Amino acid sequence: MVLSAENNNRLTSVGPGTEMGELLRRYWHPIAAESEIGERATKKVRLLGEDLVLFRNRKGGLGLIEERCPHRKVSLVYGIPEDDGIRCQYHGWCFRNDGQCTEQPNEPENSTFKNRVKITYYEVQAVGGLVFAYMGPKPAPELPKFDLFVEDNVIRTIGYQVIPCNWLQIMENSMDPTHLEWLHGRYFQHIFEKDGRPASDWPISKHHVKIGFDEFEYGIIKRRILEGQTEECEDWRIGHPVVFPTMLRVGDGGAHTFQIRVPVDDTHTLHFWYTCFVPKEGVEIPKDYPISLYECPLKDENGEFITDYIDGQDMMAWVTQGEIADRTTEKLGTSDKGIIMYRKMLMNEMKRVQEGEDPKCVIRDYEKAQFISLPQEENKYDEGELLTGVAKDWNTRYAPNIDEIIDICKGRKKVEEIKN
Known part of the structure; x- marks a missing residue:
């Protein structure tokens, strides 16, 4: 499915009024870690080509509004949170969380001007340490609470990076199983050898014998199947879910991860690595155990891509395709059938939106949305290998408390000992 320039543009343009932008506005997208929005805090947000301000008012409510005050167009990133909204720092105009102007201090007391001023606002909700936004038509669908966001007795970490490329090439990477043996296998062996690390037993460098893709309710x-495996292996029997439209689920029994790709605009993507670490049996994790937030570096101090960890290798591959990959000249093979399937799904769901229907994975049943369990491998590697590996070869090595997490999950230390 080599794309024409027109169709490449249709699939990659996310701004207001574009076909893909209208499709993506039917979903809830994470825009920040909840820990970034403390008491009376503000944060500049750019989502689907729109500049916005996320804030928490004095009563604790979250709001998301357009960035510019309609009066003189200054940025409300520097606004003053009030009891039920935010006040412009320039002339004191006040706006509720729903965008309605409620006060204009220097206008006549009997003026009704404020009643006619309303700025764009969007719905926000917090779950699992992330703040999600919905920018589509009302009524909003339910925020789907996928299992990792609401599971008990886990330790959570949130990694992030703003990737300077279009969201689609990141998602298409998730539909490309065979890059595992090369980018994360043979190339990683090359990195190991340069660093003097043993590389001969790196399991993911094995050749792919078979790949497959099946549509399911959520994507x-x-x-x-790699060399030496059968269809009984979990990578085939269970597989990896790609949750439509922008999320991948990966992991093992010791650590489960959502990779969430949030389209900032046509040439930037906010990427979250949301990981839940599962402790060994008998270890209890308090509900108030802090969720660490950390940046996953893209390049080193010399401006070179950091490729000695798996997620860094992915970022290098995404970015070096260009800000927006040119799909008009690509040469797809039989191993690219997952990419073709995903593109067709995007095209079909854009059409459904144009016909006034809800697209795939939009949920309006409240009870159904409260806990959505997804397939997950549990014994891909043994626990020791995985928990040791995340500290070296995955993005979680940058989590400030990764050593503590591993000690807790393996039962070597109690949470109370670390807190004290």
Whole structure:
């Protein structure tokens, strides 16, 4: 499915009024870690080509509004949170969380001007340490609470990076199983050798014998069999869910991760790595255990891509395709059938939106949205290998408390000992 320039533009343009932008506005997108929005805090947000301000008012409520005050167009990033909204720092105009102007201090007391001024606002909700926004038509669908966001007795970490490329090439990477053996296998062996690390037993460098893709209720399941494996292996029997439209689920029994791709605009993507660490049996994690937030570096101090960890290798591959990959000249093979399947799904769901229907994975049943369990491998590697590996070869090595997390999950230390 080599794309024409027109269709490449249709699939990659996310601003207001574009076909893909209208599709993506039917979903809830994470825009920040909740820890970033403390008491009376503000944060500049750019989502789907729109500049916005996320804030918490004095009563604790979250709001998301357009960035510019309609009066003189200054940025409300520097606004003053009030009891039920935010006040412009320039002339004191006040706006509720729903965008309605409620006060204009220097206008006549009997003026009704404020009643006619309302700025754009969007709905926000917090779950699992993330703040989600919905920018589509009302009524908003339910915020789907996928299992990792609401599971008990886990330790959570949130990694992030703003990737300077279009969201689609990141998602298409998730529909490309065979890059595992090369980018994260053979190339990683090359990195190991340069660093003097043993590389001969690196398991993911094995050749792909078979790949498969199946549509399911929430997206696509991708499957693989490596040399020496059978269809009984979990990578085939269970597989990896790609949750439509912008999320990948990966992991093992010791650590489960959502990779969430949030389209900032046509040439930037906010990427979250949301990981839940599962402790060994008998270890209890308090509900108030802090969720660490950390940046996953893209380049080193010399401006070179950091490729000695798996997620850094992915980022290098995404970015070096260009800000927006040119799909008009690509040469797809049989191993790219997952990418073709995903593109067709995007095209179909854009059409459904144009016809006035809800697209795939939009949920309006409240009870159904409260806990959505997804397939997950549990024994891909043994626990020791995985929990040791995340501290070296995955993005979670940058979590400030990763050593503590591993000690707690393995039962070597109690949470109370670390807190004290």
